[in-house]
Amino acid sequence: MKPPPFSYHDPKTVADAVKLLGTLDNAKLLAGGQSLMPMLNFRFVQPDHIIDINKVEGLSYIREKNGMLEIGAMTRQRELEFSDVIKARWPIMHEALLQVGHRQTRNRGTIGGSLCHLDPSAELVSLATGYDAIVSVAGPNGEREIPFAEFPVAYMTPSIEPNEMVTAVRFPQWAPKHGYAFVEFARRHGDFAITSAAVLLEGDAGGRITRASVTIGGMGTAPSRAREVEVAITGQVPAGTLFRDACESCRKLEAIDDIHAPASYRQHLAAVLSRRALEKAYARLTGKDVSAAKAH
Amino acid sequence: MGEKRKIALTVNGKRYEDQEVEVRVTLADFIRHQLGLTGTHLGCEHGVCGACTILFDGHSARSCLMLAVQADGHELLTVEGIAPSPDELHPLQQAFHENHGLQCGFCTPGMLTTLLEFLRDNPDPTEQEVRIAISGNLCRCTGYQNIVISALDAAKRLRGEGPLKPA
Numbered sequence: 017m018k019p020p021p022f023s024y025h026d027p028k029t030v031a032d033a034v035k036l037l038g039t040l041d042n043a044k045l046l047a048g049g050q051s052l053m054p055m056l057n058f059r060f061v062q063p064d065h066i067i068d069i070n071k072v073e074g075l076s077y078i079r080e081k082n083g084m085l086e087i088g089a090m091t092r093q094r095e096l097e098f099s100d101v102i103k104a105r106w107p108i109m110h111e112a113l114l115q116v117g118h119r120q121t122r123n124r125g126t127i128g129g130s131l132c133h134l135d136p137s138a139e140l141v142s143l144a145t146g147y148d149a150i151v152s153v154a155g156p157n158g159e160r161e162i163p164f165a166e167f168p169v170a171y172m173t174p175s176i177e178p179n180e181m182v183t184a185v186r187f188p189q190w191a192p193k194h195g196y197a198f199v200e201f202a203r204r205h206g207d208f209a210i211t212s213a214a215v216l217l218e219g220d221a222g223g224r225i226t227r228a229s230v231t232i233g234g235m236g237t238a239p240s241r242a243r244e245v246e247v248a249i250t251g252q253v254p255a256g257t258l259f260r261d262a263c264e265s266c267r268k269l270e271a272i273d274d275i276h277a278p279a280s281y282r283q284h285l286a287a288v289l290s291r292r293a294l295e296k297a298y299a300r301l302t303g304k305d306v307s308a309a310k311a312h
Numbered sequence: 313m314g315e316k317r318k319i320a321l322t323v324n325g326k327r328y329e330d331q332e333v334e335v336r337v338t339l340a341d342f343i344r345h346q347l348g349l350t351g352t353h354l355g356c357e358h359g360v361c362g363a364c365t366i367l368f369d370g371h372s373a374r375s376c377l378m379l380a381v382q383a384d385g386h387e388l389l390t391v392e393g394i395a396p397s398p399d400e401l402h403p404l405q406q407a408f409h410e411n412h413g414l415q416c417g418f419c420t421p422g423m424l425t426t427l428l429e430f431l432r433d434n435p436d437p438t439e440q441e442v443r444i445a446i447s448g449n450l451c452r453c454t455g456y457q458n459i460v461i462s463a464l465d466a467a468k469r470l471r472g473e474g475p476l477k478p479a
Contacts (some may be wrong), residue, residue: 205443
């Protein structure tokens with residue numbers, strides 16, 4: 017297999033990359049290549065121009081700024097996985113990254129590439145949804161910011177123009193002591209998840225949940241927040257079948273049928289995985305195991 | 313023929329200058345066809361099987377998911393560069409040899425390069441960690457059991473503790 021013929025460009029600056037995007041027809045940005053290269057090998061995409069942004073300076077960094085985690089678009093998943101700052105303050109990202117592909121793909125794959133490819137079961141896309149991340153985009157008229165809730169416009173389609181590129185993404189910080197869990201079901205380790213659940217929790221001294229983010233991935237055209245679950249558990253001290261009952265609403269979420277699983281199976285997984293993620297996150301928040309209510 | 317570029321790179325310690333490549337050629341095809349290093353195997357050619365794994369600046373990568381032009385100025389290690397000399401196997405290779413860690417041998421180059429990086433990062437892994445490390449490498453002989461044993465044996469040898477089973 018070989019990619020179709022194309023012209024190759026390797027700009028050194030964001031401005032040059034944006035200029036190329038604005039002047040070349042049928043151009044594709046090449047970031048880590050872990051999604052675009054297979055598509056080129058299969059000729060699912062046939063661009064006339066490849067703009068390789070691996071040499072663009074200043075797009076690879078991890079830093080804390082104004083209480084936010086700011087990550088350059090070309091930061092490799094490997095660097096996120098080994099980041100002490102992320103492990104300490106955004107620990108769900110570390111947990112999720114261990115389930116992103118394999119070492120060989122994380123060594124090359126980038127966060128910007130993953131977000132723009134926008135696979136509905138991608139772990140980093142789920143986290144951006146759960147955190148209400150903010151995406152920075154550069155275009156011919158400068159930079160603009162897109163709240164992640166507005167980033168996916170359709171299946172694998174981000175709301176960026178053909179002459180724009182993602183430069184960074186920012187993740188807000190949750191309380192220093194928060195609960196978190198990223199749980200997914202895949203047939204083999206590293207495969208795309210059939211369904212996943214990402215949970216963030218904050219609570220008070222009495223174990224009452226004061227804030228919750230629950231994101232289900234792999235179901236529809238993009239990961240989505242399980243708002244009914246978030247509302248049902250916020251303000252509650254979990255006991256009995258609270259989590260189990262709240263997560264039943266995930267069975268009503270829209271889900272796709274494909275060769276991997278029927279929609280009904282994904283909806284079942286959404287209810288089960290969100291409950292497991294809540295139990296795990298709550299145990300991390302409070303040290304209390306509330307999964308004993310299984311018998312009910 | 314499409315657009316071409318000239319690249320220079322180091323592979324297994326050997327410097328290659330003025331290599332003219334078509335820009336659409338994958339790094340895997342370049343390594344095999346242009347450099348003649350056919351130890352790097354191509355299975356799926358879309359990043360699923362792991363057979364074409366090489367070390368790119370010391371980190372494992374799938375050479376079918378990179379363009380040859382992207383290797384300009386970089387340092388690669390392929391399976392041919394693992395052994396210290398033509399007469400001597402690397403402890404990882406020796407462990408595979410002694411533990412029946414390969415049957416047909418097709419997945420072996422990718423297994424070895426993947427494990428070389430893994431054992432460098434994690435010199436004393438558990439069996440479960442080894443299984444996760446090679447989860448991106450398919451063995452269609454399904455010889456995983458002995459590959460895992462080989463990896464654990466290699467880890468022990470590389471720690472200077474000798475083989476799992478004395479000869």
